[in-house]
Amino acid sequence: MEDDYIIGAEKSLREVFENIDLMPLIKSAVSAGASYVMVEDSEGEILYRHGGPVEEGVFTVKQPMYLEGEIAGHIVITGDYKNKGRIRAIGELIFNAVKIILNNSFKTMLAVETHTTVVNRSYEELLETNRKLMLSEGRYRDLANTLEKEVHERTEELKQAHAKLLHQEKIASIGQLAAGIAHEINNPIGFISSNINTLKQYVSKFRDMLFFYHSAFEKEGLSNEDREASKQKWKNLKLDFILPDVEDLVRESLEGAERVKKIVSDLKGFSHIDEADKAYIEINSEIDRTLNVLTHEIPEDAEIVRDYQDIPAFSGNPAHICQAFFNIILNAVQARKEGLKLVIAVRCLSNLIRIDFSDNGPGIPENIRKRIFDPFFTTKEVGTGTGMGLNVTYEIISSYGGTVEVESEAGKGTTFSILLPLPQKGDDAGVR
Amino acid sequence: MIEYDEYENKMILKLVYYGPALSGKTTNLLRLHDILDKEGRGDLAVLDTKDDRTIFFDLLPFFLIAPSGLKIKLKVFTVPGQVKHDATRKAVLQRADGVAFIADSRLSEETNNFESFKNLEDNLTVVGLDIERIPLVIQFNKRDLKNIITEADINRTWEQTGIPVLMSSALMGWGVVETFGKLVELSYDHIDTRYELKEKHGLDKETFVRKLIRVCV
Numbered sequence: 001m002e003d004d005y006i007i008g009a010e011k012s013l014r015e016v017f018e019n020i021d022l023m024p025l026i027k028s029a030v031s032a033g034a035s036y037v038m039v040e041d042s043e044g045e046i047l048y049r050h051g052g053p054v055e056e057g058v059f060t061v062k063q064p065m066y067l068e069g070e071i072a073g074h075i076v077i078t079g080d081y082k083n084k085g086r087i088r089a090i091g092e093l094i095f096n097a098v099k100i101i102l103n104n105s106f107k108t109m110l111a112v113e114t115h116t117t118v119v120n121r122s123y124e125e126l127l128e129t130n131r132k133l134m135l136s137e138g139r140y141r142d143l144a145n146t147l148e149k150e151v152h153e154r155t156e157e158l159k160q161a162h163a164k165l166l167h168q169e170k171i172a173s174i175g176q177l178a179a180g181i182a183h184e185i186n187n188p189i190g191f192i193s194s195n196i197n198t199l200k201q202y203v204s205k206f207r208d209m210l211f212f213y214h215s216a217f218e219k220e221g222l223s224n225e226d227r228e229a230s231k232q233k234w235k236n237l238k239l240d241f242i243l244p245d246v247e248d249l250v251r252e253s254l255e256g257a258e259r260v261k262k263i264v265s266d267l268k269g270f271s272h273i274d275e276a277d278k279a280y281i282e283i284n285s286e287i288d289r290t291l292n293v294l295t296h297e298i299p300e301d302a303e304i305v306r307d308y309q310d311i312p313a314f315s316g317n318p319a320h321i322c323q324a325f326f327n328i329i330l331n332a333v334q335a336r337k338e339g340l341k342l343v344i345a346v347r348c349l350s351n352l353i354r355i356d357f358s359d360n361g362p363g364i365p366e367n368i369r370k371r372i373f374d375p376f377f378t379t380k381e382v383g384t385g386t387g388m389g390l391n392v393t394y395e396i397i398s399s400y401g402g403t404v405e406v407e408s409e410a411g412k413g414t415t416f417s418i419l420l421p422l423p424q425k426g427d428d429a430g431v432r
Numbered sequence: 433m434i435e436y437d438e439y440e441n442k443m444i445l446k447l448v449y450y451g452p453a454l455s456g457k458t459t460n461l462l463r464l465h466d467i468l469d470k471e472g473r474g475d476l477a478v479l480d481t482k483d484d485r486t487i488f489f490d491l492l493p494f495f496l497i498a499p500s501g502l503k504i505k506l507k508v509f510t511v512p513g514q515v516k517h518d519a520t521r522k523a524v525l526q527r528a529d530g531v532a533f534i535a536d537s538r539l540s541e542e543t544n545n546f547e548s549f550k551n552l553e554d555n556l557t558v559v560g561l562d563i564e565r566i567p568l569v570i571q572f573n574k575r576d577l578k579n580i581i582t583e584a585d586i587n588r589t590w591e592q593t594g595i596p597v598l599m600s601s602a603l604m605g606w607g608v609v610e611t612f613g614k615l616v617e618l619s620y621d622h623i624d625t626r627y628e629l630k631e632k633h634g635l636d637k638e639t640f641v642r643k644l645i646r647v648c649v
Contacts, residue, residue, distance in 0.1 A: 069474015
């Protein structure tokens with residue numbers, strides 16, 4: 001800015017006349033009768049001259065020219081003394097004409113220079129503004145171009161993360177199950193192996209006895225002594241006691257094995273490992289199955305009331321539905337250590353299935369009731385709960401177009417209600 | 433200062449009449465031109481436009497010669513008051529030695545006065561001048577009109593700033609010379625501290641003011 005034109009800078013006469021041609025005016029003064037006309041600046045430098053040469057003793061008119069109130073130069077007109085009046089008149093005319101030209105030229109110059117300065121600076125400012133706008137526009141354009149892609153990527157990431165969480169939650173509950181099942185299996189397996197051990201000893205005794213008979217009969221039939229010895233042997237081997245016990249042992253062992261079979265079958269049923277993603281589900285059986293795999297979590301004195309109604313088969317993924325029940329039932333059976341009562345009521349309303357799980361636990365405090373379905377919200381100790389259980393239930397039921405409702409009263413208990421819409425006639429809307 | 437040429441022994445100063453649109457800046461210069469003697473000043477150059485609004489500036493030159501021979505030229509400019517001509521205002525304000533802010537006394541113009549003063553502060557900063565140090569006077573013009581802000585209110589607002597405030601009616605011709613005189617005085621002090629007008633050039637304040645302000649008899 002410092003090197004730019006400063007408004008108010010001094011102008012010389014030469015500069016102001018730069019684009020003006022005074023020659024025609026001066027020439028016409030000479031042709032009107034002046035012998036010599038000259039325009040000089042304040043330093044005495046001649047800007048215009050015409051006519052001449054100047055002779056001694058001629059009549060001279062010299063008039064100053066003002067620029068911003070200061071003398072900037074002179075106009076000199078000479079002629080014959082005898083034309084004195086005429087020369088003076090020509091001088092007056094030329095002087096006034098030049099004065100007007102000078103003033104107008106000066107003003108034009110100021111206006112032009114100011115205009116140029118202002119326009120140039122405004123242009124520079126505009127260029128700068130434009131440059132900044134281009135930069136920011138570029139950034140926005142890039143953003144707009146990549147936005148869709150990024151949203152897509154993020155959505156995909158979220159989907160994957162969600163699926164992963166669901167899967168992890170399932171793995172976690174299956175792990176929990178496995179631990180409980182191992183415990184459950186231990187009991188039957190314990191007495192089965194103990195019985196079989198006893199049976200082994202018995203069997204060796206049978207063998208002794210049998211070998212004894214065998215050798216005795218192989219000799220020559222039974223003598224009186226032999227009969228005595230045989231009786232003694234029978235007595236010593238306590239066969240009177242053993243023989244009926246064998247039957248019990250085998251029966252018990254078979255029962256134990258049966259129980260193991262059932263537990264394993266329930267586990268398989270619950271995890272629905274072998275089944276397709278979509279099937280027709282008997283809700284009541286699925287609840288039973290879920291209760292069975294939770295046996296180890298249910299306190300011994302608990303009372304489970306199964307208030308089932310016959311309901312139509314529901315089309316869905318059985319593993320998911322079991323998972324949804326599992327999370328609610330697990331919470332309910334953990335709500336109270338002694339005197340637990342859990343009522344599971346299944347009802348078929350006009351166009352939906354309603355399953356109520358009512359416990360007599362401590363209830364859910366009002367202030368956290370709104371957050372229980374939030375992911376990662378848990379009241380259990382760190383490391384115990386994932387905070388995903390009810391969220392998973394909620395997500396599963398939502399995916400079937402259903403809802404999960406909760407009613408709770410402090411000290412009295414909690415009821416979770418699952419509402420599943422039934423597919424309408426000719427509508428395959430059971431699974432989304 | 434537009435120019436100080438030690439070799440030519442010449443100093444060219446710039447005073448600027450600033451203020452909102454139609455507050456009477458050009459009228460102030462027209463009146464100074466009428467009231468002050470032809471000697472010591474040039475003609476008023478009005479870069480007029482079709483509708484009588486200033487779009488560039490007006491210029492009234494003054495000159496005097498100090499006892500030392502220093503030629504001092506004082507160019508008084510107006511700026512265009514309309515908001516859209518801000519670039520021109522900045523250009524005119526550049527290197528100013530003093531500013532007279534011409535405010536419109538009408539109550540309806542209070543906001544415009546305030547905005548124009550704020551604009552002056554901003555533009556002084558832009559062109560590298562310090563509002564705290566530059567000679568500045570405020571003139572409340574159009575005192576001849578009705579519905580104007582009272583002098584008491586004006587004083588309450590401006591007293592603590594220490595900026596001299598003058599009342600005028602440029603149209604009626606009063607207060608104009610006083611405003612110019614006050615600005616010239618302040619400008620003398622400002623230039624004297626740096627260029628030693630009195631010590632070096634034998635030019636005291638009284639002579640400076642008297643030579644510039646010669647009222648026609």
